[in-house]
Amino acid sequence: MTRRTALGAAAELLAWWAVLALLWLVFISSVDTLERIVGASVAAIGALVARAGRRAVNWR
Numbered sequence: 001m002t003r004r005t006a007l008g009a010a011a012e013l014l015a016w017w018a019v020l021a022l023l024w025l026v027f028i029s030s031v032d033t034l035e036r037i038v039g040a041s042v043a044a045i046g047a048l049v050a051r052a053g054r055r056a057v058n059w060r
Contacts, residue, residue, distance in 0.1 A: 009051070016047030 017040075024039035025031060031039075 012051055012054075013047045016050045017043045020046045 020043035021039055024043055028035055028039070
């Protein structure tokens with residue numbers, strides 16, 4: 001993997017994570033520390049799944 005490809009992958013994961021984390025915060029009314037940790041973790045997993053899904057579609 002070249003450096004440019006790695007930076008692109010990191011940027012894509014960060015973008016997915018930011019969108020999913022923001023949605024998590026919008027749907028939860030009062031946010032405490034545990035909810036932030038869970039939301040960030042779920043958003044990270046969702047970002048990885050979204051990237052894998054996009055790559056699978058483009059691979060075909």
